[in-house]
Amino acid sequence: MLKRIAVMTSGGDSPGMNAATRAVVRTAIHSGVEVCGIRNGYKGMLEGDIFDMNTRSVSDIIQRGGTILGTARSKEFQTEEGRAKGYEMLKSRGIEGLVVIGGDGSLRGAQAFSEEQPISVVGLPGTIDNDIWGMDYTIGSDTAANTIVDAINKLRDTASAHQRIAILEVMGRSCGWLALISGLAGGAEYILVPEEHYDIDQMCDEITQMYAQSRHRYVLIIVAEGAGSGVELGDIIQMKTGIDTRASVLGHIQRGGSPSVQDRVYASLLGEEATLALISGVSNVVFSRNNGSPVSVNLHDAITRKKTLKAELLHMAKVLS
Numbered sequence: 001m002l003k004r005i006a007v008m009t010s011g012g013d014s015p016g017m018n019a020a021t022r023a024v025v026r027t028a029i030h031s032g033v034e035v036c037g038i039r040n041g042y043k044g045m046l047e048g049d050i051f052d053m054n055t056r057s058v059s060d061i062i063q064r065g066g067t068i069l070g071t072a073r074s075k076e077f078q079t080e081e082g083r084a085k086g087y088e089m090l091k092s093r094g095i096e097g098l099v100v101i102g103g104d105g106s107l108r109g110a111q112a113f114s115e116e117q118p119i120s121v122v123g124l125p126g127t128i129d130n131d132i133w134g135m136d137y138t139i140g141s142d143t144a145a146n147t148i149v150d151a152i153n154k155l156r157d158t159a160s161a162h163q164r165i166a167i168l169e170v171m172g173r174s175c176g177w178l179a180l181i182s183g184l185a186g187g188a189e190y191i192l193v194p195e196e197h198y199d200i201d202q203m204c205d206e207i208t209q210m211y212a213q214s215r216h217r218y219v220l221i222i223v224a225e226g227a228g229s230g231v232e233l234g235d236i237i238q239m240k241t242g243i244d245t246r247a248s249v250l251g252h253i254q255r256g257g258s259p260s261v262q263d264r265v266y267a268s269l270l271g272e273e274a275t276l277a278l279i280s281g282v283s284n285v286v287f288s289r290n291n292g293s294p295v296s297v298n299l300h301d302a303i304t305r306k307k308t309l310k311a312e313l314l315h316m317a318k319v320l321s
């Protein structure tokens with residue numbers, strides 16, 4: 001059994017990272033294991049920015065977005081030399097195991113670290129993108145989707161008032177999950193995701209018909225950033241249809257905010273599961289949920305295999321539009 005572990009957050013922050021950190025720290029202490037925090041992800045690890053944590057260190061954070069540990073993206077840790085240096089930093093502080101909370105880039109670093117160095121490493125999927133293979137949940141994705149739906153509701157008001165086409169570009173990197181789920185929940189007419197081909201000419205013809213037949217007062221289009229630029233799409237659609245079109249890019253607002261109930265509870269459950277596994281000797285695994293059931297996915301699979309969108313959600317988007 002491990003005696004001393006560390007926790008860090010890395011890559012883009014996501015709501016619920018604090019709840020996960022809290023669960024890791026309190027589970028470790030409850031199990032009689034010492035726990036350290038690493039500030040600012042792998043960058044902080046390389047700088048030795050590491051401190052002891054106790055139950056009070058994680059008081060009053062379950063409701064907070066962002067991450068109290070800070071986060072960063074580190075180029076140096078992407079090299080073997082960088083990872084060897086990171087290991088020396090942890091070893092000199094007696095750290096035998098590490099919990100990495102982050103997205104695919106961070107888990108990629110975790111996987112290389114655990115393969116190359118004699119240290120146990122487990123991952124928690126912290127990203128709004130929900131783009132990690134082997135699981136249908138990542139910490140922060142639910143809060144981000146709710147933030148987008150809130151923006152959609154507001155866009156509907158003004159689009160309807162002016163009879164405009166409203167386009168909302170949302171995050172997700174090369175994955176369309178956020179666009180799909182929020183577009184479905186927000187009742188969008190079109191949801192454009194990188195996983196599916198779309199025909200812009202056909203879409204413009206359909207929209208022209210909708211307006212001509214007064215079937216719609218306005219049209220709402222959600223576009224995933226990986227499927228193209230919302231602003232450029234807006235210019236093309238306005239030119240082709242002649243209908244007043246406005247594009248909004250929601251940007252980093254999607255990453256902030258107090259985590260939803262689901263993100264708080266799942267982050268807490270996953271934080272506990274990952275910590276108990278780590279201290280009992282498990283390594284190279286990322287913990288999450290799939291169809292409501294706990295899953296532990298090999299880190300290599302999680303970062304190398306490509307997640308696909310659920311066919312029934314893509315189908316529903318077409319049926320309901």
Ligand code: F6P
Nearest residue numbers: 012103127128129171172173255
């Ligand atoms: O991976 C999370 C994410 O928010 C993506 O959706 C987005 O493409 C990217 O991070 C933005 O990164 P940054 O905060 O570095 O601009």
